[in-house]
Amino acid sequence: MNSYQTLSAYYDRFTEDVGYAVWASFFERLFARESVVPALILDLACGTGSLTKLLADRGYEMIGVDASPEMLMQAMNNTMDCEPRPLFLHQRMEELDLYGTVDVCLCCLDSINYVTDPAALQRAFERVYLFLEPKTGLFVFDINTPEKFARIDGESFVREDEDVFCVWQAAVEGALCAYQFDIFERSGAQWSRAQETHEERIYSLAELMGMLEKAGFTEIRTYGDQSFAPVQGGEDRIYFTARKRD
Template sequence: MNSYQALSAYYDRFTEDVGYAEWADFFQALFRREALSPKLILDLACGTGRLTRLMTERGYEMIGADASPEMLMQAMESTMELSPRPLFLNQRMEELDLYGTVDACLCCLDSVNYVTEPAALREAFRRVHLFLEPKTGLFVFDVNTPEKFARIDGQSYVREEADVFCVWQAAVEDELCAYQFDIFSRENGLWRRAQETHEERVYPLETLRQMLAEAGFADIHTYGDFAFSPVRGGEDRVFFTARKRD
Protein backbone atom coordinates (compact mmCIF):
# COMPACT_ATOMS: atom_id res chain seq x y z
CA MET A 1 0.00 0.00 0.00
CA ASN A 2 0.99 3.63 -0.60
CA SER A 3 3.79 2.73 -3.02
CA TYR A 4 4.70 5.42 -5.52
CA GLN A 5 6.47 3.22 -8.08
CA ALA A 6 4.23 4.38 -10.93
CA LEU A 7 2.78 7.61 -9.57
CA SER A 8 6.10 9.25 -8.64
CA ALA A 9 6.97 10.05 -12.27
CA TYR A 10 3.74 12.06 -12.68
CA TYR A 11 3.13 13.30 -9.14
CA ASP A 12 4.31 16.86 -9.71
CA ARG A 13 2.27 17.15 -12.91
CA PHE A 14 -0.85 15.90 -11.15
CA THR A 15 -0.37 18.32 -8.23
CA GLU A 16 0.41 21.54 -10.12
CA ASP A 17 -2.52 23.23 -8.38
CA VAL A 18 -1.26 22.56 -4.84
CA GLY A 19 0.24 26.03 -4.45
CA TYR A 20 3.43 25.29 -2.54
CA ALA A 21 4.26 29.00 -2.30
CA GLU A 22 1.07 29.48 -0.29
CA TRP A 23 2.13 26.65 2.01
CA ALA A 24 5.58 28.20 2.48
CA ASP A 25 4.02 31.60 3.18
CA PHE A 26 1.74 30.01 5.78
CA PHE A 27 4.64 28.30 7.54
CA GLN A 28 6.68 31.47 7.66
CA ALA A 29 3.70 33.38 9.06
CA LEU A 30 3.32 30.62 11.63
CA PHE A 31 6.98 30.91 12.61
CA ARG A 32 6.50 34.62 13.20
CA ARG A 33 3.34 33.94 15.18
CA GLU A 34 5.23 31.45 17.34
CA ALA A 35 8.20 33.84 17.75
CA LEU A 36 10.43 31.19 16.22
CA SER A 37 13.37 31.67 13.85
CA PRO A 38 14.18 28.13 12.73
CA LYS A 39 17.39 27.40 10.87
CA LEU A 40 17.23 23.62 10.41
CA ILE A 41 13.84 22.22 9.36
CA LEU A 42 12.70 18.66 8.73
CA ASP A 43 10.24 18.14 5.86
CA LEU A 44 8.72 14.84 6.97
CA ALA A 45 7.12 12.79 4.18
CA CYS A 46 8.68 15.25 1.74
CA GLY A 47 7.61 13.40 -1.42
CA THR A 48 9.18 14.90 -4.53
CA GLY A 49 10.68 17.69 -2.45
CA ARG A 50 8.86 20.68 -3.92
CA LEU A 51 8.30 22.28 -0.51
CA THR A 52 11.80 21.24 0.56
CA ARG A 53 13.23 23.08 -2.41
CA LEU A 54 11.10 26.17 -1.85
CA MET A 55 12.04 26.43 1.81
CA THR A 56 15.72 25.97 0.89
CA GLU A 57 15.43 28.84 -1.57
CA ARG A 58 13.98 30.95 1.25
CA GLY A 59 17.10 30.45 3.33
CA TYR A 60 16.36 27.45 5.55
CA GLU A 61 18.61 24.44 5.95
CA MET A 62 16.42 21.49 5.04
CA ILE A 63 16.24 17.75 5.66
CA GLY A 64 13.69 15.75 3.69
CA ALA A 65 12.56 12.30 4.78
CA ASP A 66 10.22 9.97 2.90
CA ALA A 67 9.38 6.27 2.79
CA SER A 68 9.34 6.11 -1.03
CA PRO A 69 12.69 5.73 -2.84
CA GLU A 70 10.98 6.69 -6.10
CA MET A 71 9.71 9.99 -4.69
CA LEU A 72 13.10 10.75 -3.14
CA MET A 73 14.80 10.23 -6.50
CA GLN A 74 12.55 12.92 -7.94
CA ALA A 75 13.39 15.17 -4.99
CA MET A 76 17.13 14.70 -5.37
CA GLU A 77 17.05 15.36 -9.10
CA SER A 78 15.03 18.54 -8.66
CA THR A 79 17.37 20.04 -6.05
CA MET A 80 20.77 19.13 -7.46
CA GLU A 81 21.75 22.72 -8.29
CA LEU A 82 20.84 24.17 -4.89
CA SER A 83 23.57 25.27 -2.51
CA PRO A 84 23.44 24.11 0.15
CA ARG A 85 21.54 21.05 -1.04
CA PRO A 86 18.90 19.50 1.22
CA LEU A 87 19.75 16.20 2.88
CA PHE A 88 17.31 13.45 1.89
CA LEU A 89 16.66 10.33 3.98
CA ASN A 90 14.72 7.21 3.00
CA GLN A 91 12.83 6.68 6.26
CA ARG A 92 9.29 5.92 7.31
CA MET A 93 7.80 8.35 9.83
CA GLU A 94 7.71 5.78 12.61
CA GLU A 95 11.37 4.91 11.89
CA LEU A 96 12.66 8.48 11.87
CA ASP A 97 16.29 8.59 13.01
CA LEU A 98 18.21 11.86 12.69
CA TYR A 99 21.80 12.68 13.57
CA GLY A 100 20.67 15.49 15.88
CA THR A 101 17.79 17.82 16.62
CA VAL A 102 15.90 20.16 14.28
CA ASP A 103 14.23 23.48 15.03
CA ALA A 104 10.96 22.59 13.32
CA CYS A 105 9.26 19.67 11.63
CA LEU A 106 6.75 20.16 8.82
CA CYS A 107 4.56 17.29 7.61
CA CYS A 108 2.32 18.33 4.72
CA LEU A 109 -0.46 17.26 2.39
CA ASP A 110 -2.28 14.89 4.77
CA SER A 111 0.79 12.67 5.08
CA VAL A 112 -0.25 11.90 8.68
CA ASN A 113 -3.39 10.26 7.31
CA TYR A 114 -1.16 7.95 5.28
CA VAL A 115 0.09 6.38 8.52
CA THR A 116 -2.82 3.97 8.73
CA GLU A 117 -1.81 2.10 11.90
CA PRO A 118 -2.50 4.18 15.03
CA ALA A 119 0.39 2.52 16.87
CA ALA A 120 2.76 3.55 14.07
CA LEU A 121 1.49 7.13 14.22
CA ARG A 122 2.02 7.25 17.98
CA GLU A 123 5.61 6.11 17.40
CA ALA A 124 6.05 8.69 14.64
CA PHE A 125 4.89 11.47 16.98
CA ARG A 126 7.24 10.16 19.69
CA ARG A 127 10.18 10.23 17.28
CA VAL A 128 9.38 13.72 16.04
CA HIS A 129 9.30 14.87 19.66
CA LEU A 130 12.62 13.15 20.30
CA PHE A 131 14.40 14.93 17.45
CA LEU A 132 12.99 18.42 18.01
CA GLU A 133 15.09 21.05 19.74
CA PRO A 134 14.16 21.17 23.45
CA LYS A 135 11.93 24.03 24.67
CA THR A 136 11.55 25.67 21.25
CA GLY A 137 10.95 22.85 18.75
CA LEU A 138 7.77 23.24 16.67
CA PHE A 139 5.82 20.44 14.96
CA VAL A 140 3.36 21.41 12.22
CA PHE A 141 1.19 19.04 10.22
CA ASP A 142 -2.14 18.96 8.45
CA VAL A 143 -4.79 16.26 8.08
CA ASN A 144 -7.78 15.52 5.93
CA THR A 145 -10.81 15.75 8.20
CA PRO A 146 -13.53 13.13 8.69
CA GLU A 147 -15.88 15.54 6.93
CA LYS A 148 -13.69 15.56 3.81
CA PHE A 149 -13.49 11.78 3.71
CA ALA A 150 -17.28 11.60 3.94
CA ARG A 151 -17.53 14.03 1.02
CA ILE A 152 -15.15 12.16 -1.32
CA ASP A 153 -16.41 8.66 -0.49
CA GLY A 154 -17.39 6.99 -3.77
CA GLN A 155 -16.10 9.85 -5.93
CA SER A 156 -13.96 9.46 -9.06
CA TYR A 157 -11.42 11.92 -10.42
CA VAL A 158 -9.68 12.14 -13.81
CA ARG A 159 -6.49 13.83 -14.96
CA GLU A 160 -5.74 13.76 -18.70
CA GLU A 161 -2.77 15.08 -20.66
CA ALA A 162 -1.31 14.30 -24.07
CA ASP A 163 0.80 11.37 -22.91
CA VAL A 164 -0.81 10.30 -19.63
CA PHE A 165 -4.32 9.56 -18.41
CA CYS A 166 -5.06 8.92 -14.74
CA VAL A 167 -8.30 8.04 -13.02
CA TRP A 168 -8.62 7.48 -9.30
CA GLN A 169 -11.50 6.45 -7.11
CA ALA A 170 -11.99 6.96 -3.38
CA ALA A 171 -13.84 4.52 -1.14
CA VAL A 172 -14.14 4.78 2.64
CA GLU A 173 -14.78 1.73 4.81
CA ASP A 174 -13.95 0.96 8.44
CA GLU A 175 -12.23 4.36 8.90
CA LEU A 176 -9.90 3.73 5.96
CA CYS A 177 -10.02 5.57 2.65
CA ALA A 178 -8.65 3.57 -0.30
CA TYR A 179 -7.59 5.41 -3.45
CA GLN A 180 -7.42 3.19 -6.52
CA PHE A 181 -5.18 4.73 -9.21
CA ASP A 182 -5.19 3.61 -12.84
CA ILE A 183 -2.42 5.33 -14.81
CA PHE A 184 -2.16 5.01 -18.60
CA SER A 185 1.03 6.42 -20.12
CA ARG A 186 2.03 6.53 -23.78
CA GLU A 187 5.54 5.50 -24.78
CA ASN A 188 6.67 5.06 -28.39
CA GLY A 189 3.10 5.12 -29.59
CA LEU A 190 1.93 2.42 -27.18
CA TRP A 191 -0.10 2.85 -24.01
CA ARG A 192 1.06 1.20 -20.79
CA ARG A 193 -1.18 0.68 -17.78
CA ALA A 194 -0.09 0.79 -14.13
CA GLN A 195 -2.20 0.45 -10.99
CA GLU A 196 -1.60 1.56 -7.43
CA THR A 197 -3.71 1.57 -4.29
CA HIS A 198 -3.07 4.10 -1.54
CA GLU A 199 -4.74 4.22 1.86
CA GLU A 200 -5.40 6.95 4.39
CA ARG A 201 -6.91 6.60 7.85
CA VAL A 202 -9.72 8.80 9.10
CA TYR A 203 -8.42 10.28 12.35
CA PRO A 204 -10.76 12.28 14.60
CA LEU A 205 -9.09 15.54 15.61
CA GLU A 206 -9.37 14.75 19.31
CA THR A 207 -7.57 11.43 18.77
CA LEU A 208 -4.64 13.26 17.20
CA ARG A 209 -4.58 15.76 20.03
CA GLN A 210 -4.39 12.92 22.55
CA MET A 211 -1.59 11.22 20.61
CA LEU A 212 0.43 14.43 20.59
CA ALA A 213 -0.02 14.89 24.34
CA GLU A 214 1.01 11.28 24.97
CA ALA A 215 4.18 11.89 22.93
CA GLY A 216 5.09 14.80 25.20
CA PHE A 217 3.89 17.78 23.17
CA ALA A 218 2.32 20.87 24.70
CA ASP A 219 0.71 24.07 23.39
CA ILE A 220 -1.32 22.03 20.91
CA HIS A 221 -3.41 24.19 18.57
CA THR A 222 -5.56 23.58 15.50
CA TYR A 223 -6.28 25.90 12.59
CA GLY A 224 -8.56 25.57 9.59
CA ASP A 225 -7.27 25.79 6.01
CA PHE A 226 -4.35 28.27 6.13
CA ALA A 227 -6.25 30.52 8.54
CA PHE A 228 -5.38 31.19 12.15
CA SER A 229 -9.01 31.14 13.26
CA PRO A 230 -10.31 28.30 15.46
CA VAL A 231 -11.59 25.16 13.77
CA ARG A 232 -15.37 25.50 13.45
CA GLY A 233 -16.19 22.15 11.85
CA GLY A 234 -16.75 21.25 8.23
CA GLU A 235 -13.23 22.11 7.06
CA ASP A 236 -11.57 19.81 4.53
CA ARG A 237 -8.12 20.35 6.02
CA VAL A 238 -7.00 21.19 9.54
CA PHE A 239 -3.51 22.20 10.67
CA PHE A 240 -2.01 21.16 14.00
CA THR A 241 0.85 22.90 15.77
CA ALA A 242 2.58 21.58 18.88
CA ARG A 243 5.66 22.60 20.86
CA LYS A 244 8.28 20.51 22.56
CA ARG A 245 8.42 21.62 26.18
CA ASP A 246 11.16 19.86 28.14
Protein backbone atom coordinates (compact mmCIF):
# COMPACT_ATOMS: atom_id res chain seq x y z
CA MET A 1 0.00 0.00 0.00
CA ASN A 2 1.15 3.54 -0.83
CA SER A 3 4.60 2.35 -1.94
CA TYR A 4 4.86 4.26 -5.27
CA GLN A 5 7.10 1.46 -6.56
CA THR A 6 5.62 1.79 -10.04
CA LEU A 7 3.86 5.15 -9.94
CA SER A 8 6.99 7.11 -8.96
CA ALA A 9 8.37 6.92 -12.51
CA TYR A 10 5.22 8.54 -13.91
CA TYR A 11 4.20 10.80 -11.04
CA ASP A 12 5.52 14.07 -12.45
CA ARG A 13 3.99 13.36 -15.86
CA PHE A 14 0.57 12.87 -14.29
CA THR A 15 0.72 15.87 -11.94
CA GLU A 16 1.74 18.62 -14.36
CA ASP A 17 -1.50 20.44 -13.50
CA VAL A 18 -0.73 20.69 -9.77
CA GLY A 19 0.77 24.18 -10.06
CA TYR A 20 3.64 23.91 -7.61
CA ALA A 21 4.74 27.50 -8.25
CA VAL A 22 1.32 28.69 -7.05
CA TRP A 23 1.70 26.54 -3.93
CA ALA A 24 5.17 27.95 -3.26
CA SER A 25 3.91 31.53 -3.59
CA PHE A 26 0.96 30.79 -1.30
CA PHE A 27 3.32 29.42 1.34
CA GLU A 28 5.50 32.51 1.13
CA ARG A 29 2.45 34.69 1.71
CA LEU A 30 1.56 32.44 4.62
CA PHE A 31 5.05 32.84 6.12
CA ALA A 32 4.64 36.62 5.96
CA ARG A 33 1.18 36.39 7.50
CA GLU A 34 2.58 34.31 10.37
CA SER A 35 5.63 36.62 10.76
CA VAL A 36 8.01 33.75 10.04
CA VAL A 37 11.23 34.26 8.09
CA PRO A 38 12.39 30.68 7.52
CA ALA A 39 15.92 29.75 6.60
CA LEU A 40 15.55 25.97 6.86
CA ILE A 41 12.34 24.26 5.68
CA LEU A 42 11.34 20.62 5.98
CA ASP A 43 9.29 19.27 3.07
CA LEU A 44 7.68 16.27 4.78
CA ALA A 45 6.46 13.59 2.36
CA CYS A 46 8.31 15.46 -0.36
CA GLY A 47 7.56 12.95 -3.12
CA THR A 48 9.50 13.70 -6.29
CA GLY A 49 10.78 16.98 -4.87
CA SER A 50 8.91 19.40 -7.13
CA LEU A 51 8.05 21.79 -4.29
CA THR A 52 11.41 21.16 -2.63
CA LYS A 53 13.19 22.33 -5.78
CA LEU A 54 11.03 25.43 -6.23
CA LEU A 55 11.63 26.58 -2.66
CA ALA A 56 15.35 25.80 -2.92
CA ASP A 57 15.49 27.93 -6.07
CA ARG A 58 13.87 30.75 -4.08
CA GLY A 59 16.71 30.70 -1.58
CA TYR A 60 15.52 28.42 1.22
CA GLU A 61 17.66 25.64 2.63
CA MET A 62 15.61 22.47 2.20
CA ILE A 63 15.29 19.02 3.75
CA GLY A 64 13.06 16.50 2.01
CA VAL A 65 11.71 13.43 3.79
CA ASP A 66 9.71 10.62 2.24
CA ALA A 67 8.85 7.00 3.02
CA SER A 68 9.26 5.88 -0.60
CA PRO A 69 12.82 5.25 -1.83
CA GLU A 70 11.55 5.33 -5.41
CA MET A 71 10.08 8.82 -4.96
CA LEU A 72 13.28 10.00 -3.27
CA MET A 73 15.35 8.81 -6.24
CA GLN A 74 13.17 10.99 -8.48
CA ALA A 75 13.56 13.90 -6.04
CA MET A 76 17.34 13.60 -6.06
CA ASN A 77 17.39 13.60 -9.85
CA ASN A 78 15.03 16.59 -10.00
CA THR A 79 17.20 18.72 -7.70
CA MET A 80 20.65 17.99 -9.11
CA ASP A 81 21.08 21.59 -10.27
CA CYS A 82 20.09 23.15 -6.92
CA GLU A 83 22.83 24.94 -4.99
CA PRO A 84 22.98 24.07 -2.19
CA ARG A 85 21.31 20.76 -2.92
CA PRO A 86 18.50 19.72 -0.58
CA LEU A 87 19.17 16.98 1.93
CA PHE A 88 16.90 13.97 1.39
CA LEU A 89 16.10 11.41 4.08
CA HIS A 90 14.27 8.10 3.77
CA GLN A 91 11.93 8.11 6.77
CA ARG A 92 8.30 7.56 7.65
CA MET A 93 6.55 10.56 9.19
CA GLU A 94 6.08 8.87 12.55
CA GLU A 95 9.81 8.02 12.61
CA LEU A 96 11.03 11.51 11.70
CA ASP A 97 14.57 12.01 13.02
CA LEU A 98 16.47 15.14 12.01
CA TYR A 99 19.91 16.44 12.93
CA GLY A 100 18.46 19.60 14.45
CA THR A 101 15.45 21.89 14.31
CA VAL A 102 13.77 23.50 11.30
CA ASP A 103 11.91 26.79 11.03
CA VAL A 104 8.96 25.46 9.04
CA CYS A 105 7.58 22.03 8.26
CA LEU A 106 5.40 21.73 5.15
CA CYS A 107 3.39 18.59 4.40
CA CYS A 108 1.51 18.94 1.12
CA LEU A 109 -0.84 17.26 -1.32
CA ASP A 110 -2.94 15.42 1.27
CA SER A 111 0.06 13.43 2.51
CA ILE A 112 -1.49 13.55 5.99
CA ASN A 113 -4.41 11.48 4.65
CA TYR A 114 -1.91 8.84 3.53
CA VAL A 115 -1.14 8.08 7.19
CA THR A 116 -4.03 5.68 7.67
CA ASP A 117 -3.28 4.73 11.29
CA PRO A 118 -4.39 7.54 13.66
CA ALA A 119 -1.87 6.43 16.28
CA ALA A 120 0.93 6.74 13.71
CA LEU A 121 -0.30 10.20 12.73
CA GLN A 122 -0.29 11.26 16.37
CA ARG A 123 3.33 10.14 16.63
CA ALA A 124 4.12 12.01 13.41
CA PHE A 125 2.70 15.24 14.83
CA GLU A 126 4.77 14.73 17.97
CA ARG A 127 7.94 14.19 15.91
CA VAL A 128 7.27 17.33 13.87
CA TYR A 129 6.75 19.28 17.08
CA LEU A 130 10.04 17.96 18.48
CA PHE A 131 12.06 19.13 15.47
CA LEU A 132 10.51 22.57 15.02
CA GLU A 133 12.42 25.60 16.22
CA PRO A 134 11.17 26.59 19.71
CA LYS A 135 8.96 29.70 19.98
CA THR A 136 8.80 30.38 16.24
CA GLY A 137 8.35 26.98 14.53
CA LEU A 138 5.45 26.72 12.07
CA PHE A 139 3.75 23.53 10.84
CA VAL A 140 1.66 23.77 7.65
CA PHE A 141 -0.27 20.95 6.02
CA ASP A 142 -3.33 20.31 3.89
CA ILE A 143 -5.88 17.50 3.78
CA ASN A 144 -8.49 16.11 1.47
CA THR A 145 -11.77 16.77 3.25
CA PRO A 146 -14.54 14.28 4.06
CA GLU A 147 -16.66 16.17 1.50
CA LYS A 148 -14.13 15.47 -1.25
CA PHE A 149 -13.97 11.78 -0.44
CA ALA A 150 -17.76 11.58 -0.59
CA ARG A 151 -17.68 13.28 -3.98
CA ILE A 152 -15.07 10.99 -5.57
CA ASP A 153 -16.38 7.73 -4.14
CA GLY A 154 -16.95 5.33 -7.05
CA GLU A 155 -15.44 7.72 -9.61
CA SER A 156 -12.76 6.87 -12.19
CA PHE A 157 -10.01 9.19 -13.40
CA VAL A 158 -7.69 9.03 -16.41
CA ARG A 159 -4.29 10.50 -17.24
CA GLU A 160 -2.55 9.77 -20.51
CA ASP A 161 0.13 10.90 -22.91
CA GLU A 162 1.65 9.40 -26.02
CA ASP A 163 3.12 6.28 -24.42
CA VAL A 164 1.48 5.98 -20.99
CA PHE A 165 -2.14 5.52 -19.96
CA CYS A 166 -3.18 5.56 -16.30
CA VAL A 167 -6.65 4.98 -14.89
CA TRP A 168 -7.56 4.89 -11.24
CA GLN A 169 -10.72 4.33 -9.29
CA ALA A 170 -11.64 5.60 -5.84
CA ALA A 171 -13.69 3.54 -3.42
CA VAL A 172 -14.63 4.66 0.09
CA GLU A 173 -15.33 2.12 2.80
CA GLY A 174 -15.73 3.40 6.33
CA ALA A 175 -12.95 5.85 7.12
CA LEU A 176 -10.70 4.69 4.26
CA CYS A 177 -10.53 5.56 0.58
CA ALA A 178 -8.71 3.07 -1.67
CA TYR A 179 -7.30 4.08 -5.05
CA GLN A 180 -6.69 1.31 -7.56
CA PHE A 181 -4.15 2.38 -10.18
CA ASP A 182 -3.72 0.63 -13.52
CA ILE A 183 -0.77 1.91 -15.55
CA PHE A 184 -0.21 0.89 -19.17
CA GLU A 185 3.04 1.80 -20.94
CA ARG A 186 3.84 1.26 -24.61
CA SER A 187 7.22 0.08 -25.83
CA GLY A 188 7.15 -0.24 -29.61
CA ALA A 189 4.08 -2.28 -30.47
CA GLN A 190 3.79 -3.81 -27.00
CA TRP A 191 1.95 -2.54 -23.93
CA SER A 192 2.89 -3.50 -20.36
CA ARG A 193 0.58 -3.21 -17.36
CA ALA A 194 1.36 -2.42 -13.71
CA GLN A 195 -0.98 -2.02 -10.76
CA GLU A 196 -0.78 -0.26 -7.41
CA THR A 197 -3.27 0.30 -4.61
CA HIS A 198 -3.04 3.35 -2.34
CA GLU A 199 -5.12 4.24 0.70
CA GLU A 200 -6.03 7.50 2.38
CA ARG A 201 -7.81 7.98 5.68
CA ILE A 202 -10.69 10.40 6.09
CA TYR A 203 -9.94 12.70 9.03
CA SER A 204 -12.31 15.28 10.45
CA LEU A 205 -11.13 18.75 11.43
CA ALA A 206 -11.93 17.98 15.05
CA GLU A 207 -9.77 14.83 15.02
CA LEU A 208 -6.79 16.66 13.60
CA MET A 209 -7.13 19.62 15.94
CA GLY A 210 -7.24 17.23 18.90
CA MET A 211 -4.09 15.47 17.70
CA LEU A 212 -2.25 18.76 17.19
CA GLU A 213 -3.19 19.99 20.64
CA LYS A 214 -2.11 16.69 22.20
CA ALA A 215 1.26 17.02 20.45
CA GLY A 216 1.71 20.46 22.03
CA PHE A 217 0.80 22.79 19.16
CA THR A 218 -0.99 26.08 19.74
CA GLU A 219 -2.56 28.79 17.56
CA ILE A 220 -4.10 26.16 15.30
CA ARG A 221 -5.84 27.71 12.30
CA THR A 222 -7.64 26.38 9.24
CA TYR A 223 -8.02 28.00 5.83
CA GLY A 224 -9.85 27.34 2.59
CA ASP A 225 -7.94 26.00 -0.39
CA GLN A 226 -4.92 28.27 -0.98
CA SER A 227 -6.67 31.22 0.59
CA PHE A 228 -6.87 32.91 3.95
CA ALA A 229 -10.64 32.67 4.04
CA PRO A 230 -12.15 30.74 6.94
CA VAL A 231 -13.38 27.23 6.23
CA GLN A 232 -17.01 27.43 5.13
CA GLY A 233 -17.70 23.73 4.63
CA GLY A 234 -17.81 21.88 1.34
CA GLU A 235 -14.17 22.55 0.37
CA ASP A 236 -12.23 19.76 -1.30
CA ARG A 237 -8.99 20.78 0.42
CA ILE A 238 -8.23 22.79 3.52
CA TYR A 239 -5.00 23.99 5.14
CA PHE A 240 -3.87 23.84 8.74
CA THR A 241 -1.27 25.99 10.43
CA ALA A 242 0.00 25.35 13.96
CA ARG A 243 2.73 26.95 16.05
CA LYS A 244 5.33 25.63 18.48
CA ARG A 245 5.34 28.07 21.37
CA ASP A 246 7.66 26.62 24.05
